[in-house]
Amino acid sequence: MSIISKDISKAIALLNSEELVAIPTETVYGLAGNIFSKKAIESIFETKKRPFFNPLIVHIPSIDFLPDIAASVPEKAKLLAEAFWPGPITLVLKKNSSIPDLITAGKDTVAVRVPNHPMTLELLKKLSFPLAAPSANPFSSISPTTAKHVEQYFKDSIKMVLDGGPCKSGIESTIIGFENDEPVIYRLGSTPIEAIETVVGPITIKNKKEINPDAPGMLERHYAPKTKTVLSTNLPDSINRYKDKRVGLIVFNSAIEDPHITSQIVLSKTSDMAEAASTIYDALHKLDKQNLDIIIAEVLPDYGLGKSINDRLLRATKA
Numbered sequence: 001m002s003i004i005s006k007d008i009s010k011a012i013a014l015l016n017s018e019e020l021v022a023i024p025t026e027t028v029y030g031l032a033g034n035i036f037s038k039k040a041i042e043s044i045f046e047t048k049k050r051p052f053f054n055p056l057i058v059h060i061p062s063i064d065f066l067p068d069i070a071a072s073v074p075e076k077a078k079l080l081a082e083a084f085w086p087g088p089i090t091l092v093l094k095k096n097s098s099i100p101d102l103i104t105a106g107k108d109t110v111a112v113r114v115p116n117h118p119m120t121l122e123l124l125k126k127l128s129f130p131l132a133a134p135s136a137n138p139f140s141s142i143s144p145t146t147a148k149h150v151e152q153y154f155k156d157s158i159k160m161v162l163d164g165g166p167c168k169s170g171i172e173s174t175i176i177g178f179e180n181d182e183p184v185i186y187r188l189g190s191t192p193i194e195a196i197e198t199v200v201g202p203i204t205i206k207n208k209k210e211i212n213p214d215a216p217g218m219l220e221r222h223y224a225p226k227t228k229t230v231l232s233t234n235l236p237d238s239i240n241r242y243k244d245k246r247v248g249l250i251v252f253n254s255a256i257e258d259p260h261i262t263s264q265i266v267l268s269k270t271s272d273m274a275e276a277a278s279t280i281y282d283a284l285h286k287l288d289k290q291n292l293d294i295i296i297a298e299v300l301p302d303y304g305l306g307k308s309i310n311d312r313l314l315r316a317t318k319a
Contacts, residue, residue: 004147004148004160006162014213016034021158023158028171029150033069037129041102041103052136054139057111060113061084063114065130068098074093074178083136086115089176090175096110108118118136125269143281147162166282170192170220173189175187193304224316224318232298235296239256251264251267252271253266253269263292267280275310280309
């Protein structure tokens, strides 16, 4: 029996009972639980097999709820929230004492955002608590962008996936922390650097930290298929190197004619970076099911969302 449903009232009942529900967002599906329920939060970590040192993101229904979560908000954080919420930006701020250490991995900061999905915003408005909701996938696996992806991962572990259709943005939110009140990118994501810099000026990137990470998504290996994956700036050479293997190919905008390719997915025939971002995880899911020996992914132009997509693909290649 499918655990996929569009019934928000059922999701509310489960969440009020300290159960987990997978929820849709504009970025990826999240595995959601009440931030104030120790049972629910521990269940998120256990279901995902996620290490407890990796903090979770708190989801709220609007900017008006930010004072309930954050003890202080730097001026540039306010500017970013006003410019991009609801939307795929997460802010790492000094936390209120009411936020459990389990959520923040014992840190004095908390990651928070307002998701931009009508179904999840309606859900959040009807709940009396915010939701923690890391991506609804086993730790380090490919993130889910459809309800079906989540069901395939967790049909025996959770009771419901709230079906909000395919995720529009397709990669996780951009995470921004503050050091001496200046913004720092901890994770590249669905909001490009260029858009952020129009609001707060030049911004630095600090998006790799294996020990005690400041935010989700900073670990070297993440978002990875089971199939060995490599990045390529020269597809003909890479295909030739693996010509005796079953090769899956992910290309940006134009298919390659080569008899050695077993399966091939074009991310955007119109070179649309947003379309490429929205389809990259689905492409990895599809190729990972085809019993391939290797997935070769083309490096995208390294600007805008291309930089975020390349970040995900690079982490997917790490053994």
